[in-house]
Amino acid sequence: MPNPSLPESDRTIITHQSVILRDLQRLIGQANVIGDSCGRAVFEADAYEDVRCTPLGVVMPGSTADVARVLAYASENRIKIVARGGGTSATGAAAPTADAIVVCLSQLNSVMDIDLSNRTMRAQAGITTKALSQAAAEHGFFFAPDPSSAPACTLGGNIATDASGSHGLKYGTTATHLLGVTLVTIDGEILQIGGSYLDGAGFDLLGLVCGSEGQFGIITEATVRILAKPEICRPVLLGFASVQAAGQCVAAILKAGFVPTAIEFMDRAAIEACEAYTNAGYPTNAEALIIVEMEGSMGEISSLLSKIVETAKTYGPNVVRVAQNEEQSAAIWKGRKSVFGAIAAENETRWLDGAIPLGRLAEVMQAIGEICARHGLRAVNIYHAGDGTLHPIIFKKDDSTQGREALGLAGEEILQLCVDVGGALSGENGIGLEKRDLMHVQFTQEDLALQKRIKTAFDPSWLLNSGKMFPLAGRNVAVRST
Numbered sequence: 479m480p481n482p483s484l485p486e487s488d489r490t491i492i493t494h495q496s497v498i499l500r501d502l503q504r505l506i507g508q509a510n511v512i513g514d515s516c517g518r519a520v521f522e523a524d525a526y527e528d529v530r531c532t533p534l535g536v537v538m539p540g541s542t543a544d545v546a547r548v549l550a551y552a553s554e555n556r557i558k559i560v561a562r563g564g565g566t567s568a569t570g571a572a573a574p575t576a577d578a579i580v581v582c583l584s585q586l587n588s589v590m591d592i593d594l595s596n597r598t599m600r601a602q603a604g605i606t607t608k609a610l611s612q613a614a615a616e617h618g619f620f621f622a623p624d625p626s627s628a629p630a631c632t633l634g635g636n637i638a639t640d641a642s643g644s645h646g647l648k649y650g651t652t653a654t655h656l657l658g659v660t661l662v663t664i665d666g667e668i669l670q671i672g673g674s675y676l677d678g679a680g681f682d683l684l685g686l687v688c689g690s691e692g693q694f695g696i697i698t699e700a701t702v703r704i705l706a707k708p709e710i711c712r713p714v715l716l717g718f719a720s721v722q723a724a725g726q727c728v729a730a731i732l733k734a735g736f737v738p739t740a741i742e743f744m745d746r747a748a749i750e751a752c753e754a755y756t757n758a759g760y761p762t763n764a765e766a767l768i769i770v771e772m773e774g775s776m777g778e779i780s781s782l783l784s785k786i787v788e789t790a791k792t793y794g795p796n797v798v799r800v801a802q803n804e805e806q807s808a809a810i811w812k813g814r815k816s817v818f819g820a821i822a823a824e825n826e827t828r829w830l831d832g833a834i835p836l837g838r839l840a841e842v843m844q845a846i847g848e849i850c851a852r853h854g855l856r857a858v859n860i861y862h863a864g865d866g867t868l869h870p871i872i873f874k875k876d877d878s879t880q881g882r883e884a885l886g887l888a889g890e891e892i893l894q895l896c897v898d899v900g901g902a903l904s905g906e907n908g909i910g911l912e913k914r915d916l917m918h919v920q921f922t923q924e925d926l927a928l929q930k931r932i933k934t935a936f937d938p939s940w941l942l943n944s945g946k947m948f949p950l951a952g953r954n955v956a957v958r959s960t
């Protein structure tokens with residue numbers, strides 16, 4: 479007798495879970511299906527820990543054909559599917575629902591081919607970004623996208639979120655390096671999209687799939703470009719007495735035509751937190767610092783860095799540290815790379831990700847300060863200054879319910895601010911659950927309707943990663959007026 483107090487979908491779960499798990503075991507082998515509650519609980523959340531829900535089941539396919547079998551079965555039986563790579567999503571994009579099967583790609587983790595003459599590499603989607611880069615490094619090459627989560631995140635996840643990192647300024651996002659994918663559609667069809675060359679004929683379906691957050695199908699393999707490693711890479715650290723001077727310096731460096739691999743910005747709160755944690759030698763008398771990294775040949779690197787310092791002088795840096803060797807380079811990066819460790823001891827934080835036009839940095843920093851002060855919160859600001867990706871980390875004031883709510887409200891206001899100044903809801907982490915209901919802020923109803931039509935073309939019954947990316951119908955979000 480079905481429990482009438484449960485919604486239809488929950489009743490279906492209770493009635494059919496064991497049948498579904500048995501069918502999946504039959505399709506892809508018992509060892510590749512996780513049905514026990516402890517095993518399923520491991521997949522209840524991703525790095526956005528606000529949402530937790532044990533999925534109906536978890537499958538770990540061993541081949542593209544396995545993925546196709548699982549999706550065809552899900553389609554026939556109208557079962558929801560959530561693709562999962564490393565589960566490092568910072569927006570809840572890989573978080574499951576109770577009525578979904580998680581398809582975890584971690585067993586598909588091999589490098590399949592490295593073609594040095596064509597500078598391409600083909601790998602399975604579940605390989606970690608770090609392992610992919612290491613495989614290329616053995617041949618003097620590298621895979622350019624460098625998310626900080628590289629040891630845990632996967633190639634498939636990078637494609638699905640169009641991931642980037644500190645070096646996105648020079649090298650762009652994952653899309654820049656993606657040549658082709660094998661995509662399994664919800665009805666189990668295996669599509670080859672793109673190839674092993676740039677700019678294939680026809681519609682740019684690869685462009686659609688890259689950044690689609692598991693909404694269009696499951697990527698099982700991909701071909702990416704790899705680049706020859708530069709001879710040498712060195713950073714210079716510049717401290718400034720104001721955020722404005724640091725922002726102006728970034729704009730001047732870019733306007734002068736330099737192509738740094740990275741320009742990272744940290745405000746005073748970030749400098750102090752990282753310095754206290756790592757003793758990296760950061761200038762605690764500076765209101766802001768930037769790290770500018772250049773690469774080139776041994777012969778040219780000193781002159782390149784000197785030119786950066788010369789350009790910066792107009793903005794009166796109170797600290798200039800040019801790395802002279804590997805050890806000094808590592809020391810300059812040490813503080814910036816330890817930011818998550820530095821704030822880990824804090825009670826509760828929210829890590830935000832938005833994008834802003836480069837020239838609006840100083841005013842955005844001020845507005846973030848005002849938003850946080852209004853909600854009684856503190857913020858630490860880090861920023862991929864070269865490409866406009868903003869990462870404020872805001873701290874809860876206390877353990878009360880109001881404290882938690884304040885984090886959420888301030889976060890929404892800051893993301894709305896990013897859009898208001900001409901930026902975007904996401905710098906590199908995507909939309910997922912976290913920003914789903916803010917999509918109205920950036921997109922018109924017509925934009926969203928078009929996006930939904932594209933989603934429906936790939937996934938007519940909306941079984942793939944459902945409930946993410948698109949605002950829930952009827953839910954209104956207050957839009958901040960400027």
Ligand SMILES: Cc1cc2nc3c(=O)[nH]c(=O)nc-3n(C[C@H](O)[C@H](O)[C@H](O)COP(=O)(O)OP(=O)(O)OC[C@H]3O[C@@H](n4cnc5c(N)ncnc54)[C@H](O)[C@@H]3O)c2cc1C
Pocket residue numbers: 524525560561562563564565566567568571572583603604624625626627630631632633634635636637638639640641642643644691692693695696697698818906907908943
């Ligand atoms: C400490 C930390 C640092 C981070 N730093 C960065 C950074 O520098 N730059 C950056 O861009 N991001 C960063 N992130 C965010 C995150 O690591 C990236 O979004 C990453 O690309 C997610 O990869 P993943 O394999 O963990 O994917 P998951 O978290 O498992 O999934 C993310 C999304 O991709 C989908 N997906 C995963 N695999 C597939 C597949 N094979 N086929 C189809 N869809 C799939 C999922 O359904 C989900 O929608 C960081 C996260 C953390 C926790």
